[in-house]
Amino acid sequence: MIRGWCPTAWRPMAAGDGLLVRVRPRLGRLTREQMLGVCDAALAWGSGLIDMTNRANLQIRGVAESNWEPLVAALVALGLVDPDPELEARRAILVAPQWAVGDDTHRIASELEHRLAWLPDLPGKVGFAIDAGEAPVLRDDPADFRVERGASGGLILRADGRDSGAALVPGSEVDALIAFAEWFVASGGRDAGRMARHHAPLPRWAAGAEHPAPPMAQPITRRLPVEAAQGLPFGRIDAETLRKSDAEAMRTTPWRIVIFEGVTHATATGVRLDADACVGAPACPQASVETRALAIRLAPLIDGRLHVSGCAKGCARAAPADVVLTGRDGRYDLAFAARAGSVPTIPGLDAAQLLTYFGTA
Ligand code: SF4
Structure with a gap:
């Protein structure tokens, strides 16, 4: 069965091993307190297994229905789930994980997080990518509306499925994303479900001819400071193991790699990334x-x-x-x-x- 929605913490999905409760860390980052809190919650109310998804979210597995309410309350208290289920459902924002405080990715993703209430209701799988580092890293990762580095060096707005996008005026990026989401709904995008399947002609202001800058070179390890990156076999980590990390914070990625801040080496062995x-x-x-x-x-x-x-x-x-x-x-x-x-x-x-x-x- 192909489902047209994505589970959220407020709308968990039933799996064979219990409910899946999804956590969408803001800007793909968990503080140490949040990281330990997720581990404790997964051990107390789930099976202790945590998956990282291809949208850089975490999924706590094996949650019994009777445990769902206290688990979500704990995640809200940790600041990892919005107390408003509608706003939580809109937090489908994939962020280039190498951001630094004050750079374009951090600035735009933070503003979008603060303006979620401005977005229209979108189909459950529709999401945003903020990929505004020196070169795109999220081109193969799922998103519908992208802000990314253009070939000329400025930022562009690009619809998924289109080769090129429109140059953005600095400071207007989130206005453009909100306008794009509104256009998507008004032009019948809900029927298509995803931007790449929505073939309506783009509005002139979104239909630019600028191509994205060449993606950051592979292999994956070159995308990240490798000494702090750790591969997760099949994107899974158990809470007992994660709890032992002495990292100051943790960033999620869509590539089954976790980045630990404040540590100097990866600790996993035998990791498969191929x-x-x-x-x-x-x-x-x-x-x-x-x-x-x-x-x-x-x-x-x-x-x-x-x-x-x-x-x-x-x-x-x-x-x-x-x-x-x-x-x-x-x-x-x-x-x-x-x-x-x-x-x-x-x-x-x-x-x-x-x-x-x-x-x-
Ligand atoms: S987890 Fe695997 S089996 Fe289950 S819906 Fe996704 S692709 Fe299908």
Whole structure:
């Protein structure tokens, strides 16, 4: 089932292991108190497992219905969830994680957080990317309305799905984002659901010809100060482990990497960053197959990026991967250079057949 909404703390999603309660840290950053508070909350009212999503949010897993209310109250007290459910639902803001206080990304994202009440009601998956560092880092990450560095060095407003955008007057960025969201609704965007699927002609003020600056070079580790970045296998961390960190603060990213402030080295070992896999069965009711154990076995056999998805929704990775396995009726459909749910090259394989296909029995 493809769902058209994103869970929030106020509207949790039921999964096979209990409710998923989503936390959207402001500007993708948790203070030490908030980081420890999330850990304590996940241990007290959830299973102790925390996932980081491809929108740089956290998800506390395994929450019993009777525990949801005290958990949300604790998150509100920590300043991680807005007490107003409507404003919380609008906080779909992806922020380039390298921001520094006072820079363009920090300034624009902070203003947008303060002006959420100005936004119209948008479909649940529609969101914003504030990517105003020296070069874009969020181009492959999910967002509908983007403020990013343009090729000329200034900031541009760009609709997802369009190659170019309109130059922005400094200081007007949030006004432009709000106007863009209003145009989206007024022009029928709710029916399309996402900006990339909304083919109405853009208003003249948003239809510029300036291309984004070249993205910051790969690999991922060059995007971040590597000594402070730690990869999370499949984006998951357990609260007991996180609680032991001596970091002063923590930033989330959409890349299954967490950045710890005030520490000088990463502490995880054996981290895989070249495979994506959602939680799969049995944790997700949409999944008919296991995902992560298979991904761990297959990833070393595959040249390139692997994506194992429990169903066609493809939660773990929106972009294409070199090898994609999509669960269907208890078996895996195999495709290449594709997204989850693409027409398979070889349909209906089981795990043993896949291991044989890629070179081991
Ligand atoms: S992609 Fe995975 S996590 Fe997402 S709905 Fe499908 S099975 Fe569940």
